[in-house]
Amino acid sequence: MPFIDVLGAWIAIFITFCILSYLYDDNPFYKLAEHLFVGTSVGYSLVLQWFGTVKPNLVDRLTASELGAARFVYLVPCALVLCLFMKLTNRYNWMGRLAIAFVIGIYAGQNIPAYANSDLLTQIYVTTREVFTSGDKPLSDIIGIVVLVVGVVASLMYFFLSREHKGWFGRMSKVGIWVLMIGFGASFGYTVQGRISLAIGVAMDVLDISRPAAEARQVHGPVVSAISIAIIAVGLIWMRRRGTRTPPERDTHPPSN
Amino acid sequence: MKLAWEKLQSFDRRWLFLAMGLAIALPLMFEFTMPFTTSPRVRALYDEIETLPPGTQVLLAIDYDPASKPELEPFARAVLRQLLLRRCRVVLMTLWDKAPPIVMALIEDIIEGEHDRHRGLFEGRDDPPLRYGVDYVFFGFKEGKEIVIAGLGQSFRQIYPADYRERPVGQLPIMNGINRLSDFPLIVEVSAGFPGTKEWVQQVVTRYGLRYAAATTSVSVTELSPYYPRQMFSLVGGMRGAAEYEKLVGQVGLATRGLNVLTVGHVVIVLAITMGNVIYFKTRKRKRGAR
Amino acid sequence: MKQTLPLVITFVLGVLFVVEFFIPAHGVHELTALLQEWGSVLAAFAFILGGINLMQANLPRIWRREKDWPYKVVLVASALVMLGVGLWEGQEGRTFLYLYDHIFAPCNATMFALLAFFITSAAFRAFRARNLEAFLMLSTAVLVMLCVVPLGELVALLFPEPLRTTIASLPSDIKDWILDYGNNAGRRAIMIGAALGAIATGLRVILGLERSHLGGE
Numbered sequence: 001m002p003f004i005d006v007l008g009a010w011i012a013i014f015i016t017f018c019i020l021s022y023l024y025d026d027n028p029f030y031k032l033a034e035h036l037f038v039g040t041s042v043g044y045s046l047v048l049q050w051f052g053t054v055k056p057n058l059v060d061r062l063t064a065s066e067l068g069a070a071r072f073v074y075l076v077p078c079a080l081v082l083c084l085f086m087k088l089t090n091r092y093n094w095m096g097r098l099a100i101a102f103v104i105g106i107y108a109g110q111n112i113p114a115y116a117n118s119d120l121l122t123q124i125y126v127t128t129r130e131v132f133t134s135g136d137k138p139l140s141d142i143i144g145i146v147v148l149v150v151g152v153v154a155s156l157m158y159f160f161l162s163r164e165h166k167g168w169f170g171r172m173s174k175v176g177i178w179v180l181m182i183g184f185g186a187s188f189g190y191t192v193q194g195r196i197s198l199a200i201g202v203a204m205d206v207l208d209i210s211r212p213a214a215e216a217r218q219v220h221g222p223v224v225s226a227i228s229i230a231i232i233a234v235g236l237i238w239m240r241r242r243g244t245r246t247p248p249e250r251d252t253h254p255p256s257n
Numbered sequence: 258m259k260l261a262w263e264k265l266q267s268f269d270r271r272w273l274f275l276a277m278g279l280a281i282a283l284p285l286m287f288e289f290t291m292p293f294t295t296s297p298r299v300r301a302l303y304d305e306i307e308t309l310p311p312g313t314q315v316l317l318a319i320d321y322d323p324a325s326k327p328e329l330e331p332f333a334r335a336v337l338r339q340l341l342l343r344r345c346r347v348v349l350m351t352l353w354d355k356a357p358p359i360v361m362a363l364i365e366d367i368i369e370g371e372h373d374r375h376r377g378l379f380e381g382r383d384d385p386p387l388r389y390g391v392d393y394v395f396f397g398f399k400e401g402k403e404i405v406i407a408g409l410g411q412s413f414r415q416i417y418p419a420d421y422r423e424r425p426v427g428q429l430p431i432m433n434g435i436n437r438l439s440d441f442p443l444i445v446e447v448s449a450g451f452p453g454t455k456e457w458v459q460q461v462v463t464r465y466g467l468r469y470a471a472a473t474t475s476v477s478v479t480e481l482s483p484y485y486p487r488q489m490f491s492l493v494g495g496m497r498g499a500a501e502y503e504k505l506v507g508q509v510g511l512a513t514r515g516l517n518v519l520t521v522g523h524v525v526i527v528l529a530i531t532m533g534n535v536i537y538f539k540t541r542k543r544k545r546g547a548r
Numbered sequence: 549m550k551q552t553l554p555l556v557i558t559f560v561l562g563v564l565f566v567v568e569f570f571i572p573a574h575g576v577h578e579l580t581a582l583l584q585e586w587g588s589v590l591a592a593f594a595f596i597l598g599g600i601n602l603m604q605a606n607l608p609r610i611w612r613r614e615k616d617w618p619y620k621v622v623l624v625a626s627a628l629v630m631l632g633v634g635l636w637e638g639q640e641g642r643t644f645l646y647l648y649d650h651i652f653a654p655c656n657a658t659m660f661a662l663l664a665f666f667i668t669s670a671a672f673r674a675f676r677a678r679n680l681e682a683f684l685m686l687s688t689a690v691l692v693m694l695c696v697v698p699l700g701e702l703v704a705l706l707f708p709e710p711l712r713t714t715i716a717s718l719p720s721d722i723k724d725w726i727l728d729y730g731n732n733a734g735r736r737a738i739m740i741g742a743a744l745g746a747i748a749t750g751l752r753v754i755l756g757l758e759r760s761h762l763g764g765e
Contacts, residue, residue, distance in 0.1 A: 201327025
């Protein structure tokens with residue numbers, strides 16, 4: 001591994017701790033990393049838009065002689081792009097609507113049958129099908145199917161706002177809320193898994209666990225991590241003494257009950 | 258005077274951050290793997306790939322960024338290795354602009370690096386080398402989200418006229434017989450969010466009845482669960498799902514390694530919830546008593 | 549023309565893409581694929597427009613030396629360096645990928661990793677069993693959390709076979725049951741409701757009743 005890459009790994013570790021320093025308090029190290037992140041992200045994405053889409057699907061199409069006269073059909077998207085950039089002017093701002101209308105028209109048109117097919121009809125079909133195929137299933141699944149069917153109906157009733165939630169309708173919509181809460185609980189459980197996994201990934205990176213052994217011997221992640229923490233801590237203490245620390249934004253209030 | 262319970266209720270949350278930090282960092286110091294079972298929704302994809310004949314063209318969509326790497330990369334590595342060992346031909350693509358370097362690193366690590374050094378992938382086997390454009394190809398990133406997914410269902414070549422290295426699609430032998438998504442016998446997507454599994458299912462999978470499997474971040478699992486098993490025959494969820502897949506392909510990777518840390522992390526969260534509730538009920542009781 | 553032409557474009561394309569779903573003719577698919585390719589190009593340019601907008605928003609703040617202006621310099625400079633290097637070297641350029649690997653990637657990963665810590669704080673402070681609904685949510689969350697990690701498999705090691713296999717697979721079975729039935733019931737209702745909403749909105753857009761995307765009411 002050349003030294004330039006080792007240096008890169010050190011920078012990456014330092015930036016990681018700059019962002020983690022936000023857990024202590026909002027501070028200039030975090031802000032620096034945050035703006036660096038947004039800047040590099042925007043710059044990177046623009047490059048990918050060019051090489052991934054604009055060049056192959058517009059520029060190369062227009063310059064491809066093997067397409068013959070057919071390539072001139074790509075002058076239409078060129079015109080639409082021009083309209084889009086008119087949004088930057090005051091006088092011809094309205095022309096931007098033509099490009100937006102083009103994209104929105106496609107979205108609206110393709111989403112109507114897509115949603116109807118995938119999220120409406122198929123979901124209703126799959127739910128009712130469960131009832132008719134429950135004969136040979138174990139007891140736990142039969143109970144589950146009852147929960148599923150009653151739960152779907154009850155939750156839909158909860159979302160039905162054109163009728164007052166009173167009497168049997170109100171009781172069913174109450175069941176709907178319980179079912180939704182079970183779903184949200186499951187979501188929270190899975191979200192915890194996801195968030196901790198991401199932190200594990202970062203820890204593996206800074207502790208050299210995700211690196212091949214040969215690279216880890218050069219990078220010395222744990223040592224660089226300790227040095228990074230020390231630099232940031234000294235920096236924060238120094239800034240606090242000079243009174244240049246940004247005001248704390250963290251929530252120190254106890255939750256209202 | 259504040260009582261101890263009330264003080265606990267408003268104690269500095271940075272102690273909790275520290276507890277979680279230690280819960281993640283400390284178990285990583287010890288190398289041990291926990292026993293775990295594999296679930297049918299993960300096994301379904303493994304079994305499907307094991308029955309594919311050599312030469313089958315499989316579309317592998319890599320839709321994640323560095324933020325979701327810990328959850329999804331172990332699966333992506335495991336499934337790519339399995340597909341190549343089965344001698345399936347792999348067509349890679351992405352709808353995430355931050356993904357191309359991740360895909361190129363996968364190709365370099367698993368295909369080009371390992372194979373060229375005659376270790377890892379085909380170790381102990383007399384397989385011919387994998388050739389770019391014949392056995393695998395990467396089509397790169399395309400902007401447009403749902404529009405692109407629907408477009409790929411109509412004409413793959415219209416949306417992707419060339420691969421990542423600007424080779425025209427007509428010059429890639431791997432694409433023989435592939436005109437649209439329905440020409441792929443199997444599509445596997447590794448998805449971290451939007452555009453991802455939901456959009457694939459809505460725009461093309463249900464419409465064309467595609468054979469489709471997805472590995473997603475944990476956060477998306479509950480949202481995508483209604484699509485399983487009719488609209489996607491396999492759903493690999495988060496780091497646990499990835500660890501299960503690593504186990505199936507017989508490879509101890511970073512997901513398996515991370516599973517013990519995940520366990521400790523979950524225990525910390527459950528303890529935090531329990532502690533929060535004990536404090537809540539104790540202080541509520543006291544407030545009611547005071548009234 | 550300023551109002552009518554965009555509405556006509558939306559209507560024509562919207563109707564075309566709805567109708568196309570029901571027509572398996574090859575020619576229609578070729579046309580829609582071409583239009584989708586143009587849509588993809590426009591989406592890419594919209595992103596470029598976003599980049600220009602970012603500059604328009606930040607450069608005046610730098611000139612005026614507004615609060616936190618040095619950070620804005622970092623933002624603009626890093627965006628321009630990344631863009632310049634990328635366009636010069638190409639998307640596989642060494643410096644371009646170096647900046648991606650060593651600056652963007654760790655920032656991206658750590659930003660999201662912070663959420664692990666905040667979710668711990670939220671679990672302690674906000675996740676209270678105040679009523680039956682909150683209790684149902686909380687208990688499901690705890691059950692899923694315990695079943696998603698191999699704690700059951702660890703406990704199973706204390707038991708002899710065949711009890712061990714049963715206990716080991718129990719957490720996974722519970723988790724799958726919650727997903728397949730408890731969770732799917734609410735999720736399907738949300739999905740059906742959202743689908744009805746999306747269809748209604750789509751129709752309103754195509755028919756010109758919804759014009760907010762064009763800057764109107």
